[in-house]
Amino acid sequence: MESAIKTMVTTFLSSTKGKESLDSQSFQKMIQNNLSGMMEDTDSKSAIKDMQQGLDDNSDGKVSFQEYLNLIGYLANSLSQKKCEQNSDS
Ligand SMILES: [Ca+2]
Structure with a gap:
């Protein structure tokens, strides 16, 4: 849990490259590098x-x-809703 929170924070900080927010390009990179397994359409x-x-x-x-x-x-x-659905199926 703690490492997950740290990852969330450090992923944001390293993606902004010192700025306060993610611009379009760094947002796109962050999604493609980190969330392509969990999200659809990350190549679009x-x-x-x-x-x-x-x-x-x-x-x-x-x-x-x-x-x-x-x-x-x-x-x-x-994710939690998907898990719930899987649990209710079994
Ligand atoms: Ca905004």
Whole structure:
């Protein structure tokens, strides 16, 4: 658990390259390098762009740490729902 949280934070920090937020290019790279196993359409630039716009609460064209956490929350949520479905099937 602790290592997962550390990974989440260090992945964001290394992806922003010292900036406060992820711009389009670094967001795309971060998704493709880290989340292609968990997310669909990670090889589609337009799908990633749509995803970025969906996360961009303050519409500044960048993904802040808080907005990134929303993505993680969304992925964790869908993962837990998948697990629940698998458990109820068996
Ligand atoms: Ca934003």
